[in-house]
Amino acid sequence: METVIKNPHSNDELEFPFFTTKNGEIPFWDHPFLKGSKVLPNKYYPYTTQEGVIELYRRGRIDETDFIILKVLGDAVCANEDQIRRYMGSLISRSETSKRLDRFRTNALVDRWKVRIRGDDESIKPPAPFTLGVAGYKLLKHFYNADFFMDPNRWDNYGIGGIKRYVAMNELRCMMTEKRIVTKWKWNAVIANNPHIKFPMGAAELKTPQGNINLLIDRAQMNQNFIGYFRDKLESWKMVYQKFGNIPVSEFPENMSVAIIYTSTLSIAEYIHKEIMLDTFPFHIWVCVEEDLHQGFNTAFYIPNKEKLKRIKLDF
Structure with missing residues (x-):
């Protein structure tokens, strides 16, 4: 359902529509009026040099489980506390994960964010997002130098838009991990060995009864020109498909690729289909609707x- 919402600081209606769930709500992690900032702990003794962080590790202040949590967060780029607990669920309890995250904040191994809706600051309190702090980033880059980890300084540019985008993507990624159907994941994967081709935000190799497939996943955000964004991206992939008969993903097995448009609500998905005519593209396109994930990943x-x-049921 399309709706027009009001600015919380004005009685004027906005001139463009927003899209609600089947229950008439605007999903939190796609809300256009989100605001957020890092929250420093009361006791804050940040390690800001590589030498200092290595000394922290050498003195045994970071154990193997700590390292795993930091690596999980680094690989996720930005995940909320509930998602990190779920990622770590096979190793430690939810409360133990939270205790360690809180301890990490003291030395800037991680940063915690407070995210609220403008004009409704305290009634909705979602699980807090976490990103690598300067110490966590330097530690992981020292031991995993070839891997990508988000430099904490880049969040000054990405801001809350980047935070909510990665949290939303990690909900889908986390569910696939819990179901043990994802065998590989890469952010901003290169298409057909050509870095100039528009890339998906996330690429995943999935196990299915009919064989493995590659998913090219990207997220539609309400306060983004998502029609132009997806039209350009799909047209770019169309040219790749016409050349190769598939959309190959660099560093991934040669599986069939499926483009996934990931939306917060069915109403956004329907609007995208209406404007872009997804059925006219020669490759497979599926839509994943976040509001339906709560009823079950497969549906x-x-x-x-x-x-x-047309809603489908996946046999995973």
Whole structure:
């Protein structure tokens, strides 16, 4: 459902629509009026040099489980506390994960963010997002120098838009990890060995009864020009498909690729299909709707069928 919402600091209606769930709500992690900032702990003794962080490790202040949590967060780029607990669920309890995250904040191994809706600051309190702090970033880059980890300074540019985008993506990534159907994941994967081709935000190799497939996943955000964003990206991939008969993902097995448009609500997905006509592209396109994920991962997907989106049940 499209709706027009009001600015919390004005009685004027906005001139463009926003999209609600089937229950008429605007999902938190896609809300256009989110605000957020890092929250420093009361006791804050940050390690800001590589030498200092290595000394922290050498003195045994960081154990193997600590290292795993930091690596999990680094690989996730930005995840909320509930997601990190779930990622760590097979190793330690939820409360133990939270205790360690809180301890990490003291030395800037991680940063904790406070995210709220403008004009409704305290009634909705979601699990806090976490990102690597300067010490955690330097520690991981020292031991995993070839891997990508987000430099904490870059969040000054990405801001809350980047925070909510990665949290939303990690919800899908976390569910696939919990179901043990994902065998590989890469952020900003290169297509056809050509870094100039528009890349998906996330690429995943998934196990299915019919064989493994590669998913090219990207997120639609309400306060983004998502129509232009996806039109350009899909047209770029169309040219790749016409050349190769598939959309190959660099450093991934040669599986069939499926483009996944990941939306917070069904109404956004329907609007994208109406504007772009997803069924006219020669490669497979599925839509994953976040509001349906809560009913079950397997039933949160749709395929374009002429002017409609047809809900499907995946056999994972």
